[in-house]
Structures are given as C-alpha cells and as structure tokens.
Amino acid sequence: MQIASLAVHVVAVPPPHIGGMYWIFVRLTTKCGIEGVGEIYATAFHPNALVPLIEDVFERHLLGHDPHDIERFWRSAYSSGFTQRPDPTIMGVVSGLEIACWDIIGKAAGRPVHKLLGGLVHEKLRAYTYLYPKNAAGEYDYNDPELAADFAAEMVDTKGFTAVKFDPAGPYTAYSGHQLSLGVMERCEEFCAKVRAAVGGRADLLFGTHGQMVPSSAIRLARRLEKYDPLWFEEPVPPGQEAAMASVAKATSIPIATGERLTTKYEFQRVLETGAASILQMNVARCGGLLEAKKIAGMAEAHYAQIAPHLYNGPIGAAASIQLAAATPNFLIHEAIIDFSGFYAEILKTPLQFDDGYLIPSCEPGLGVELNLEVVEKHSPYEGKRLHLQMDDKPADIKAFAPARG
DSSP states (O other): OOOEEHHHHEEOOOOOTOOOSSEEEEEEEESSSSEEEEEEEEOSSHHHHHHHHHHHHHHHTTTTSTTOOOHHHHHHHHGGGGOOSSOOHHHHHHHHHHHHHHHHHHHTTTTHHHHHHHHHSSEEHHHHHHHHOOOOTSSSSSSHHHHHHHHHHHHHHOOSSSEEOTTOOOOOOOSSSSSOOOOHHHHHHHHHHHHHHHHHHHHGEEEOSSSSSSSSHHHHHHHHHHGGGGSEEOOOOOOOHHHHHHHHHHHSSSSSSEOOOOOHHHHHHHHHHTTTOEEEEOOOTTTTTTHHHHHHHHHHHTOOOEEEOOOSSSSSHHHHHHHHTTOOTTTTTTSSTSSSOOOHHHHOOOOOOETTTTTEEOSSSSSSOOHHHHHHHOOOOOOOOOOEEEEEEEEOOOGOOOOOHH
C-alpha cells in the first residue's frame, strides 16, 4: 500500500467561531483508493503560510510510503533538517498527516482505530464543556459569574455534564506570567463560589488559567480556590518551565493539569519527572499524533497520572482523540464543545456521538467519521487575517480589574 496524494482544506468556522477561527483538514489517498482524513492543530502561523509547509512535509516524508509505517514517518519528519527537537508547528503538521494514516489503516483492516491502539477500554467517555453564557443582548459574555453559574446549571441539567470549565483569570496577555491583581483574584473566587453553588456536588469545577501567572501568584490564587474543591487547576504558569509549575503543584491540594501547548513525549516526560502535573491534556492534532499520544499516556500511567485530552479545534481532531481515549486505561475526562452540535455536526456526514454527558466512541472502521465535502467547500478557504487564537498584545492593566470601593 502506498500513499499517492494529499488534499488540504482550510475551513472558516462561522461566527461566533466556537472552536477557533478555522480548522485545517487533510485527506490522504492511497494508490488503491483508500482515503484517510486528519486534522492539523498548528496555530502560530496563518494557514496561507502553513499549507506550503504541509505539502512539503507530505512530499518529503510520506508520499509513496506505506501508511502503516507510522514510526518511520514520525522519526523522519521529527528529524527533518537535523533538528530532533519538539516544535509545535512541525508536530501539528505531522499529527494531522499521521491521524489520516491511522484512518487509512483502520479502513484497510475494517476495524476502528481504538482496536488497533490496544482495544476498547471505555465504551463511553466522560466529557466536560467550557461555559458559553450569553447576556440579555444575546452576546457571549465570559466575565459575568452569574451568567456562568446559570449556564453551568443548564449544562448539568439539560446535557448531563458532570464537569464544567471556565477561565476567569484573564485578560490573556503575551506578557505573562505576571502577578494577578486582587480584583482578578476576587473575580476568580466569585466564579468558583457561584458555579459551585449552582451545580453543588453534581459536577466538578475545572479552573483554567492559560499560563497567566508567575508561581507565587498561582499559589496565592490556588489557596483562595481550594475551598471549592476544583478537579484541576490548569496551566498555572506558562509552558516550558516544569520546575516552576512543580512548585505550584507542591503548594496546593488542587491537581495540576497541563499539556495543550506541549508536543512530543519528551516535553511531557519532563512534566511527569518533575511532578509538575498529574493530569495531562495532550491534543492529538498537535502533540505528534495518535501513536505519540498513546506513548505519552503510557508514561503517565507509569507515574499514576491521568489524561484529559484537550480539544479546541475541529471534529476530525475530536474523532481521533476519542479513539485514543477509548483505548487508554488512565483516561479521566475529555473536552467537548457542548454536545458537538451545530457546525461540528454539519461538516460531518455522521455527527460525533454524545449522550447525557458522555462521548460514545465510534466502532466504524478508521476514525468513524467522514467530511461532508459540500460543507467543506462552502466554507473554504479561510479569508480572515486572525490566527486560530490570539493573546492580548499589551500587558495586563491592574486598574482594569481593581476591587470596587465601598
């Protein structure tokens, strides 16, 4: 079996852009006509710059090769240009192409990917969602703790979620880490108090921060939040300094979660070795693909750590991540975009399966999903200028969130 061709689709996500500004899908086709789909989560460059890079990696390392040879492809691309270093862009490209190879492998074998990654462990996967509350004007409002609490209760009552996530520690600035202001810390505590009151013990609280703090500030905030018993305190310091994160982990009873911005087993190994986190949030469309994610999960298992796959991209990456989680003994919980309805369902021929707070792994061959190419073409190409996600380009202003005067 040989891979013969590549197609790349950059799909613009309709407003309000839940899941990012765009999704990058790849389709590989073999000489014998089997097609596999994958998704690339690489966010540092505009898709106009990424597409030539995707084509270059494909032509150098995958064209004419057997899709079953995942290790050969991975090592060849990882070592490209004499690098052999974790890099989020090359690993994002590798991830999407590797996922498409697994889709082909599963279809050729007539088996779902989870059967090829060790077999089905979890018939259903506990899921959580971010809170997406709207104000009276119908606009998304992420700064109002009352709205957040109401939406959290709605997600528990109507969708069956047993965990909800929110991240009120912003603004998220390129100048992190920094000390949070007292106003921001008070807002974070108010969010936890009101969401906890709204859901009681029916749902876990997942507290995100996106690496905004220096360790001392993270410890100060964690002490305020411990009374609300969150399931995790996510990425309390910027990625890249595992010892700094470990100092936070040692100072709080809240489990530390991290990994959405990390790639390869090598970066995750340092997290585990230093005790920086006990919950790993790899994104299979960025970290190096399904086999690499399985290796990371295995290392975590040996450290009595769990995985909670990150997902703020499209449904092909979600389908691949669900296959991984289904075959992973130390799986904890999976990110969902509410119930993956709306555009997530529209762009697939068969939507991802969600049932009462759980994701249901597909047992169809491969990833179990197919792109609806009519919808793909209708929303392609992405013509905007913004990247998938962006940080504020100014330092945090302490006066913007100063406590109100009595």
